[in-house]
Amino acid sequence: MALKPELMREPQSYDDIPGTTVFDAERSRQGYHLNQFCMSLMKAENRAAFRADEAGYLKMWPMTEAQRQAVLKRNWNGLIALGGNIYFLAKLFSTDGLSFQHVAALMTGASQEAYAKMMLEGGRSPDGNRYTWERQTRG
């Protein structure tokens, strides 16, 4: 019996980095149409067409229904998990008028104020954030 694609992922040396999805060749394959949809938003006329009818515009791209729903809901962590790459997703959040920092805060679950404060205070420390087991032990 065939395994589901996500179960076929080869183990990688970076799988134990917490809160981090590495956009490797496999994820690039998974997210190809999603990312190419995002790429289309680099043209002003496509941005206008997408804004006018998001669901209709998405139908033109042979992505999965889960990917379409994640776009419509602007579920950024979901989009990353479904093969989206942050630089491609940037075309989508730029169309929405959002900045990289705004979306980074959304992905971490912090408020905009809390995220901005963390960055002004020197950013997120690598200590306790290098390995998944560190995070687990920190609860």
Added chain:
Amino acid sequence: MAEIIGGLTASHVPAIGAAIDNGKTLEPYWQPVFAGFEFAKQYVSDLKPDVLILVYNDHASAFSLELIPTFALGCAAEFQPADEGWGPRPVPKVIGEPELAAHLAQALILEEFDLTIVNQMDVDHGLTVPLSLVFGQPARWPVKVIPLAVNVVQYPPPLGRRCLNLGRAIGRAVASYPLDLKVMIWGTGGMSHQLQGLRAGLINREFDLRFMDLLENDPDAAAAISHVDYLRESGSEGIELVMWLVMRGALAPKVREVRRFYHVPASSTAVGHLILENAGP
């Protein structure tokens, strides 16, 4: 004979470009970032390079997932600023140096660096933000630019060692060009940053400062940093630092640091900046 007269590194955060384009450089948040590049403005203006070889990465602007060249050398006569989703930056078009670029392409491929030759390409903030940081807002850029785009979007980017060796080959290729040209090489991107996921906002000051030290004094050790170490220690986007190794390889084995600047944050990124001069074999 053409000569590499120095190297410069700078981070290339899109928000830095937006701050310049929207007249926010004197705001308290941004003022320290731009103050950090005042020295470079004067220094490069005095140095008057004829050409920059500008090592940067495209952020899904010129290259979508249709085509992902690991190293792409811009051989065109000019390059337009890309529309990255919010309209093109209001900056001058970038003027290339096709003759030197053609020489580099030929010399580097014969040294076993199989570059992709690009004759039509828009350039995004990865290339234009460092230009803006050093040249401000001129009507036209005061220097010709050969873009060298490195894939850091889809993992894996080229290894640090490969980047250092490519830089060394660029140094030899420039030295073998018969025309008198003053060439500066810039490595951009980094330093530590992560733009995605629950760990977004990661900054590793200790790693960044050590990287600058190693880059200057022991580039082979800097080139030996593994990809997983960049990802773990400097964030998923910190791996852009491999591009600084291309710059370093093109300089002499011994270099002199004439400028170092480090500032956190610009958006989610640690801004790092070096100016290096050749100091000897």
